[in-house]
Amino acid sequence: MSHSAPDGLSAFIAGLPKAELHVHHVGSASPRIVAELAARHPSTSVPADEEALAEFFTFRDFAHFVEVYLSVVDLVRDAEDVRLLTYEVARDMARQNIRYAELTVTPYSSTRRGIPGPAFMEAIEDARRAAERELGVTLRWCFDIPGEAGLEAAEETARLACELRPEGLVSFGLGGPEVGVPRPQFKPYFDRAIAEGLHSVPHAGETTGPETIRDALDALRAERIGHGTSAPRDPRLLEHLAEHRIPLEVCPTSNLATRAVAALEEHPVREMAEAGVLVTINSDDPPMFGTDLCTEYGIAARLLGLDAAGVAELARNAVRVSFAPDDVKKSLLGEIDAHLASWPA
Ligand SMILES: [Zn+2]
Numbered sequence: 368m369s370h371s372a373p374d375g376l377s378a379f380i381a382g383l384p385k386a387e388l389h390v391h392h393v394g395s396a397s398p399r400i401v402a403e404l405a406a407r408h409p410s411t412s413v414p415a416d417e418e419a420l421a422e423f424f425t426f427r428d429f430a431h432f433v434e435v436y437l438s439v440v441d442l443v444r445d446a447e448d449v450r451l452l453t454y455e456v457a458r459d460m461a462r463q464n465i466r467y468a469e470l471t472v473t474p475y476s477s478t479r480r481g482i483p484g485p486a487f488m489e490a491i492e493d494a495r496r497a498a499e500r501e502l503g504v505t506l507r508w509c510f511d512i513p514g515e516a517g518l519e520a521a522e523e524t525a526r527l528a529c530e531l532r533p534e535g536l537v538s539f540g541l542g543g544p545e546v547g548v549p550r551p552q553f554k555p556y557f558d559r560a561i562a563e564g565l566h567s568v569p570h571a572g573e574t575t576g577p578e579t580i581r582d583a584l585d586a587l588r589a590e591r592i593g594h595g596t597s598a599p600r601d602p603r604l605l606e607h608l609a610e611h612r613i614p615l616e617v618c619p620t621s622n623l624a625t626r627a628v629a630a631l632e633e634h635p636v637r638e639m640a641e642a643g644v645l646v647t648i649n650s651d652d653p654p655m656f657g658t659d660l661c662t663e664y665g666i667a668a669r670l671l672g673l674d675a676a677g678v679a680e681l682a683r684n685a686v687r688v689s690f691a692p693d694d695v696k697k698s699l700l701g702e703i704d705a706h707l708a709s710w711p712a
Contacts, residue, residue: 372665379675379710380664384702386467386685387460387649387660389593389616391542393473394652395456396439398424403451404442413438426657429625435655440476446486449477453494453506461502463661466699467691471509471540474527475520488533495535505695507537509568512553514543525556529563537690540593541569545579551586566590566690568616573627577601584613591616591647591688596627599638609643614688619666620658621651636670647685679707 372380396404398420405415414420424435443449453470460468477487495506510528512521528539539560541553550571557567570593571583577597581604583589595615598604608615617636622628628635640646648667650660668678686699 372661373668373673376668376675376678377661377665379706380661380668380678382464383664383679383682383706384464384466384699385660385664385682386689386691386699387465388469388591388647388685388689389471389618389649389651390468390660391471391473391652392453392456393439393443393476394436394655395459395470396452397455397459397654400452400455400459401439401442403455404439404448407448407451408442408444411438411442413442424654424657426624426655432624432652432655436652443477444480444482446482446490449482449487449490450494453491454497457494457498457502457504457506459659461498461504463659465660466503466702467505467507467686467689467695469507469509469537469689471511471542473511473513473524473542475513475516475523478523478527479520484527484531488527488531492533492535505691506535507690508533508535509538509540510536511540511542511570512556514541514545514548514553516543518552521553521556525559528560528565532563536565538566538568540567541571541583541587542593543570545571545573545575550579550582554586557587561588568593570594572597573622574625577604580604580608589613594618594622594627595639596622596635598644599635599642602642605639605642605644609645612645612688614645614647614684615639616649617646617667618649618651619663619670620656624656631666631670634670636667640671645684645688646681647688648681649685675707675710679703 398417402415402417405413498504512524567588568591569583569587572580573594577600591614593616619634648663650663653659682703686696
């Protein structure tokens with residue numbers, strides 16, 4: 368299946384004001400950003416040349432993705448790297464007309480590498496304020512537990528979220544592998560974050576079955592589900608998600624890259640939408656999967672058979688179920704309506 372948008376929709380999607388709800392901080396580092404980070408740390412093995420980096424970034428398989436991801440993690444060594452990465456990610460978002468994003472940040476990767484928690488918070492907050500002022504991009508944070516790092520990481524992430532809570536923090540998440548990492552063990556940390564007023568948005572059902580999504584709902588009190596790809600295998604679960612208006616953060620190209628789906632045309636997004644589940648479209652780790660949010664909207668438009676009005680409704684979904692302040696939601700919804708109204712039928 369083609370990755371391009373249906374005829375004539377590419378320009379509509381490019382100009383459409385968008386919100387993104389499932390996109391990772393380090394996973395958003397484009398070759399341009401990595402080149403800047405590598406230049407700050409000349410001793411690294413990562414090339415500082417953008418062209419060589421584009422080659423390095425070309426997605427080969429999941430193992431290669433992990434290699435690229437970890438090499439970028441290794442380049443984020445001090446608070447200035449964190450600030451630069453965050454601001455530059457917002458610049459890449461602005462170019463796609465992404466106006467609001469909940470960026471999934473894994474503070475544990477930085478604090479365990481020696482960046483003090485308060486310096487980390489200051490760096491992301493400084494970048495957030497600058498991005499809003501200079502780029503017109505409103506950022507909010509989801510702090511996620513890297514599941515593979517276990518309960519120690521969970522404890523540290525909850526501590527950072529609750530004790531050093533930065534102004535932009537809105538939610539608490541759980542990422543990393545699902546196989547061998549049962550969701551319920553993280554319940555105490557989610558309970559703590561929820562008690563602090565944070566929203567629960569764990570990844571679930573990306574590489575495992577619908578029972579993981581049920582665990583995320585029951586034990587972690589998930590308000591939105593990261594991926595939820597396997598949900599359609601359980602019609603009663605789909606019904607539950609639709610009835611309780613629990614949205615899924617769908618990332619088509621990511622699901623293909625990780626082989627959660629065998630082919631794009633087999634992606635279950637249509638079954639989700641037809642069951643009345645609120646679907647949002649996201650890019651996950653865009654440069655590392657060779658995609659961006661505009662491309663994902665194009666793919667969704669093909670899979671769901673949408674015209675411009677349908678694509679605008681997808682964009683509205685993301686705004687409505689976001690944790691953005693009401694005034695941001697209101698103005699973004701107005702801009703989406705205006706963009707659609709200005710579009711030639
Ligand atoms: Zn993710």
